Amino acid sequence: MKCATVSVIGRPSAGKSTLVNTICEMKVSITAATPQTTRNAIRGIYTDQRGQLIFTDTPGYHLSDKTINKRMQEITIKALEDSDAVLYLIDGTRGVKAEEEAIVEMLKKVKSPKVCVINKKDILTQDQIDEAKFFLEHNLPDAPILLASGKVDDGVDEILIELFKVAPEGELLYGENEYTDQPLEFRISEIIREKTINLLSDELPHVIFVEVADIEYREETKEVWVRAFINVERDGQKGIVVGKGGENIRKIRKQSFNEIKRIFPGSQLSLDLKVKAKDKWRNNQVILDRVFKDF
Ligand SMILES: Nc1nc2c(ncn2[C@@H]2O[C@H](COP(=O)(O)OP(=O)(O)OP(=O)(O)O)[C@@H](O)[C@H]2O)c(=O)[nH]1
Ligand SMILES: [Mg+2]
Incomplete structure (x- = not known):
């Protein structure tokens, strides 16, 4: 049996909460077109015969000096260092900008295994996919790169396969029917x-x-x-x-x-x-x- 905690990271509005909800087959985290909708770390739980993945849906990582964003960054870094795996989501529609570079710089320092997802496949052009892929291959050469859409549930099984590959052996931490531990x-x-x-x-x-x-x-x-x-x-x-x-x-x-x-x-x-x-x-x-x- 495998059991892993997985931190989900990505820019504001990359689709992190949507993907966690799709994986957990239940709304555990709210979503909105407004960036920085998620404000705290929310756990969503996925269990099948392979074991359990406990997702921490983190607030979108944003480069800014404002206190609110600094605090969110601290939370994010702590979550990454504590988790067994990191799921990094890129929203391919927005191109690779400074914020994405800041995330990978941080990820390079984190030892946990990483799985990269180019998200929003349903609306991406081939050029956008190529750009994101090139960026990821160049910066995180050891991490698998997947193409998916959390919204329309496409490519999500492949994400689970990769995560279970890197998950350590361990007993389930939550009951089989639990999908969140939020009060x-x-x-x-x-x-x-x-x-x-x-x-x-x-x-x-x-x-x-x-x-x-x-x-x-x-x-x-x-x-x-x-x-x-x-x-x-x-x-x-x-x-x-x-x-x-x-x-x-x-x-x-x-x-x-x-x-x-x-x-x-x-x-x-x-x-x-x-x-x-x-x-x-x-x-x-x-x-x-x-x-x-x-x-
Ligand atoms: N087309 C498309 N839209 C998506 C997809 N995933 C998320 N979205 C949309 O993108 C917006 C942001 O989604 P969220 O899941 O709230 O994004 P988030 O990364 O959790 O954002 P923060 O919590 O603000 O950091 C919403 O309007 C979603 O409907 C996808 O796979 N395809
Ligand atoms: Mg969110």
């Missing part, structure tokens, strides 16, 4: 954050913070109550989330409801979702400290 509150808040970002990304890039206040479960009636708040920074932003006549918040609630329901199969769900403004709410550092507390 329930966190998963629910992430689903709501995803729906909010996807609806309002242009207006509210990264200023929202979702808080799950209560989860109540009644065994006899199989009812689940969830009460959550979408926090915005300023009072003036509340209206954006609520929308005209409550249009946006209704949409966010409905989409979140449908997805949260899947976490509680066979139960009846009530979702109470409100928008709250917290002036001088929390600075980014405090938010990160909270979401990174597992690391």
Whole structure:
């Protein structure tokens, strides 16, 4: 039996979360067209007869001096050094730029075996594939290079084959049916954050913070109550989330409801979702400290 922890690394929006979700056959990490959607390290678990792969979906690696990005970089490097294998995703649509070079420079220093994936195969031209391939062969000559699309589930089996090749022998760390180890509150808040970002990304890039206040479960009636708040920074932003006549918040609630329901199969769900403004709410550092507390 094999068991490996796998760190997934790549630029913001390379498709890391989408791929981890496809592999785990369940949404363990939220996705959005907005870069740097993933803010903390999320574990997704894949198990079959070969063994278990425990994926850490890391925040997109970004070159910047801003505190938020520096903190993300530190998390990423720590995750790489601690893992049995590194899965490096290149988004071939964007060409190989300075950020990609910064990632490979870092990867050259990491001893764990690496598997490279040129992602978004479904929309790549041959030139884009060739450019990414040349870059990877040149910089990480020992690593296998695969072509895949996490979104349309193409080439994903080959990724698993390569990862199991380098995985060490070991007992399973999680049960066969587990697909994530994230706490329930966190998963629910992430689903709501995803729906909010996807609806309002242009207006509210990264200023929202979702808080799950209560989860109540009644065994006899199989009812689940969830009460959550979408926090915005300023009072003036509340209206954006609520929308005209409550249009946006209704949409966010409905989409979140449908997805949260899947976490509680066979139960009846009530979702109470409100928008709250917290002036001088929390600075980014405090938010990160909270979401990174597992690391
Ligand atoms: N065409 C295509 N789009 C993809 C693919 N994988 C991801 N995307 C899209 O790319 C965008 C970013 O995907 P994510 O999975 O959120 O990317 P990420 O690397 O986790 O991004 P961060 O968490 O922000 O670092 C989303 O709009 C996805 O739908 C793919 O294989 N093909
Ligand atoms: Mg992500």
